[in-house]
Every structure is written in C-alpha cells, then in structure tokens.
Amino acid sequence: MDFDLSEEQRLLKDSVDGLLTDSYDFEQRKKYVAEKGGWSKAVWGKLAEQGLLGLPFSEEDGGFGAGAIETMIVMEALGKALVVEPYLATVVLGGGFLRRGGSAEQKAAYIPSIIDGSKTLAFAQLEKNSRYDLGDVSATAKKKGNGWVIDGEKFVVLNGDSADTLIVTARTKGGQRDRNGIGLFLVPANAKGVTIKGYPTQDSLHAADISFSGVEVGADSAIGDPENALPLIEQVVDDARIAMCAEAVGAMDESLKATVEYLKTRTQFGVAIGTFQTLQHRAADMFVALEQARSMSMFATMAGDFTNAKERANAVAAAKVQIGKSLKFVGQQAIQLHGGVGMTMEFKIGHYFKRLTMIENTFGDTDYHLRRVSAQGGLI
Structure with a gap:
C-alpha cells in the first residue's frame, strides 16, 4: 500500500505549513488567545483565503472536493502550531453535518459562509451525566405547527460562545437513551430563548454552557430525519x-x-x-x-x-x-x-x-x- 502523498497533497502540506510558520509562532498565539472569543479573525481570514475552510466540501457547494487525507494534513499542521481557531468545530463538525446530511437548501444557506470565513458553527451535544454516549439526549424538540420548540441544556460546547449557528441534538420522541427519536437542528445563536455562558478551557480554547428555553425554529432547521439523526x-x-x-x-x-x-x-x-x-x-x-x-x-x-x-x-x-x-x-x-x-x-x-x-x-x-x-x- 502506498502511503506517500500525491503532488497535490504535498503542495497542500507545504502551503498550510508555510502559512502557520509565518503567522503562528508561540508568542503570536498568546495574542490571538487574548482576542475576543479567544481566536484571531485575521488568521481565520487567511485560512479562508488559502481555501482551507472549503477543502472537504464538494465543488457543487463551492468547495474543493478534498477527502479525509487532506483533512488529516491540515489537522496535523494545526496541531503542530497549537492553532486555537475553530476549524474542528466549524469545518469538521458543523460542516460535516451539512455536507453529509444537509438538504440542498441548507447547504446553499450555510456552506458558502463557512468557506469564506464569515460564519462559524458549534455542535451542542453534551449534557449532564451523558458522558460519551451520543444517544443520551434529554433536551427536547416538540412540534409546533410546521416548526419545532427546543428546550434543554448543553454543556462544554466547543466554540459555543462565539459561533453564529448552533447545531443542537434534541429528542423528538422516546426515552432519554433510546437510539431512535433524536433530531439535529440548526439554531441561530442569537435566537430568542438561547442563553450562552462562555469560558476558556484548559487548552486555551473556548467553550460554553448553553440553555434553550422555548426556542422556536422552522421546519427547515432539521438536518436529515428529525427522528433518526443518530x-x-x-x-x-x-x-x-x-x-x-x-x-x-x-x-x-x-x-x-x-x-x-x-x-x-x-x-x-x-x-x-x-x-x-x-x-x-x-x-x-x-x-x-x-x-x-x-x-x-x-x-x-x-x-x-x-x-x-x-x-x-x-x-x-x-x-x-x-x-x-x-x-x-x-x-x-x-x-x-x-x-x-x-x-x-x-x-x-x-x-x-x-x-x-x-x-x-x-x-x-x-x-x-x-x-x-x-x-x-x-x-x-
């Protein structure tokens, strides 16, 4: 099996390594951490300019159609430089949900803003006592007309204090640990009923505890099947x-x-x-x-x-x-x-x-x- 990188992959590696070498030494990182939200909008813009935010998205959605190897190359470089910008939260997690399960309308509404760096996302999943069980969800999403009303709490939401849009797991039916009955919803961070308490984490990133109280979202907010998103x-x-x-x-x-x-x-x-x-x-x-x-x-x-x-x-x-x-x-x-x-x-x-x-x-x-x-x- 050939583990060598292709010519395009080597160019990508050289490109991202060069960008971070020039703009992300340890002293500069301290300044970025001190900025509002705990990361640098200027660096995020540079990542967008080099096309790194659009790597995994299809060409039809405005991206570059790159695969897992390209993501591996970028993430390894981000790890070397201790980058604090929300690439994991926005591109890998948020973008991953849209790329793998979003409707054509959802992709058109969100992916271009991810690629150009104008919007960031956060995945709100962890709850009290749920530990690492992705199917342990007590937050609820109840039907109201054609839309949904979300209630519940989420904790340690990576990039949750600065994200523009939250991707929230909520139960539409069944018991707390049932595999079926879990939905995935796009919720604006500034929606009425959303309360966000942000804080820095031990590794100089930022997270947030978020409560949802009667948060109303439309029918188009559900990603995929609202009863089988697990x-x-x-x-x-x-x-x-x-x-x-x-x-x-x-x-x-x-x-x-x-x-x-x-x-x-x-x-x-x-x-x-x-x-x-x-x-x-x-x-x-x-x-x-x-x-x-x-x-x-x-x-x-x-x-x-x-x-x-x-x-x-x-x-x-x-x-x-x-x-x-x-x-x-x-x-x-x-x-x-x-x-x-x-x-x-x-x-x-x-x-x-x-x-x-x-x-x-x-x-x-x-x-x-x-x-x-x-x-x-x-x-x-």
Whole structure:
C-alpha cells in the first residue's frame, strides 16, 4: 500500500505549513488567545483565503472536493502550531453535518459562509451525566405547527460562545437513551430563548454552557430525519475523532522536536543533557510512541471511508486508544525532560500537553474506546 502523498497533497502540506510558520509562532498565539472569543479573525481570514475552510466540501457547494487525507494534513499542521481557531468545530463538525446530511437548501444557506470565513458553527451535544454516549439526549424538540420548540441544556460546547449557528441534538420522541427519536437542528445563536455562558478551557480554547428555553425554529432547521439523526451524528463525530487523531500527531511531533532541541541546549555538569544515555533512551521511546500514533492516525483516516458503520466505528475507536496512550506518554516525558520550566506558562511544552490531554478526553477517552474495541472482540 502506498502511503506517500500525491503532488497535490504535498503542495497542500507545504502551503498550510508555510502559512502557520509565518503567522503562528508561540508568542503570536498568546495574542490571538487574548482576542475576543479567544481566536484571531485575521488568521481565520487567511485560512479562508488559502481555501482551507472549503477543502472537504464538494465543488457543487463551492468547495474543493478534498477527502479525509487532506483533512488529516491540515489537522496535523494545526496541531503542530497549537492553532486555537475553530476549524474542528466549524469545518469538521458543523460542516460535516451539512455536507453529509444537509438538504440542498441548507447547504446553499450555510456552506458558502463557512468557506469564506464569515460564519462559524458549534455542535451542542453534551449534557449532564451523558458522558460519551451520543444517544443520551434529554433536551427536547416538540412540534409546533410546521416548526419545532427546543428546550434543554448543553454543556462544554466547543466554540459555543462565539459561533453564529448552533447545531443542537434534541429528542423528538422516546426515552432519554433510546437510539431512535433524536433530531439535529440548526439554531441561530442569537435566537430568542438561547442563553450562552462562555469560558476558556484548559487548552486555551473556548467553550460554553448553553440553555434553550422555548426556542422556536422552522421546519427547515432539521438536518436529515428529525427522528433518526443518530447514525449521522455518529458518523460526523467519527470524522471529528479522526481529525483529532491527526491533530494529536502534529502536537506530539512538535513536542518531541522541542524536547530534543532542549536536550541539545540545556547543560548540566558542563555538558548538554542530551549526551546522557538515559535521556536519549527516553527521547527514543517518545519517537516510537509518536510513530505508533501516526500509523493509527493514517489507519483511522482510511477507515473514515468504510461503508460498514460498525467497522468504521471500531477502527476509529482503536485509533483513539493508541493515540490516547501515545499522547499521554509523549506529553508526560516532554514535561519531565524539560524539568521545572516545562510546568510554566511561559514555555510552550506545557501548552502542548494541555491540548493533548483535552484531545484524549474529547468524544471518548482511552478507557471508553478500549471498552468499545473489546466489546467488538478486538480490532481484527
């Protein structure tokens, strides 16, 4: 099997790497985090200008018709640079729901604004005590005329405090944990009855707790079947997990490079600490963990196109397990090899570990996905 990138994919990689090298060093990132909403509108505009926001969308919808490999390339680059802009929330999640399940009218109404960078989206799914169960939904959507009335609460909505449109899971029938009866709705963030409480997360991104009280939306707000949206939700969340695996590989890659560079320059007893064999062995183990994660990220990227939903879910879960183990090892070793400065806000290595930790806990931690793989009898 050929794992080499095509000429177009190499050009994409060079393009996004060049953009982030020029506009996204660690000091600049601090300034972006301090901006309103916690990210830079100027950088978001540059991503739009280079076509990165339109990559996964079809040419008919104004995009470039790129696939999972191109998304992997972009997410790995975003991970290396610790980018805080809402690419995952808007393009991968929000755009994924529209791309995979939206009507022609919904695509026409929202996708052009995603591609040009003028609108951002957020996926409001997590509820109290629902943990990682996508089918655990107590928020309700009740029919009113031709439209719907949404009530309920959502928590830790990534980019929820600055998104223009929320994509909300709500139950249209059945019990709280029934697989059937879950709908997916487009809700304007400024709609009457929507209350948003935003806050920064540990990795310098932003999230929000959002309540919906008698929020009225039209019949055209439902994405796909309002009584059977869970298969679409599972597929797009798998897309997000795959994207985060690639982001984690990028963050681990940069963590290893920063650590090796530190070992070369930090001196102890008159010599660089990189000359100590024990520390060399640690760095070598970090490299092995990184390459294991990279391989599983590639596997997950290919698995995203599996037509069998169970096989896709099992492959993505297995990748999340390896990514989770690798990122914890690489992150912890990077901090330890940096010593005390690795714990400070001024050194970037701690920020990489924070982002890696958040990735590990988003849409299922390592233990959760290990149980999923085990329940399927293993990967093979």
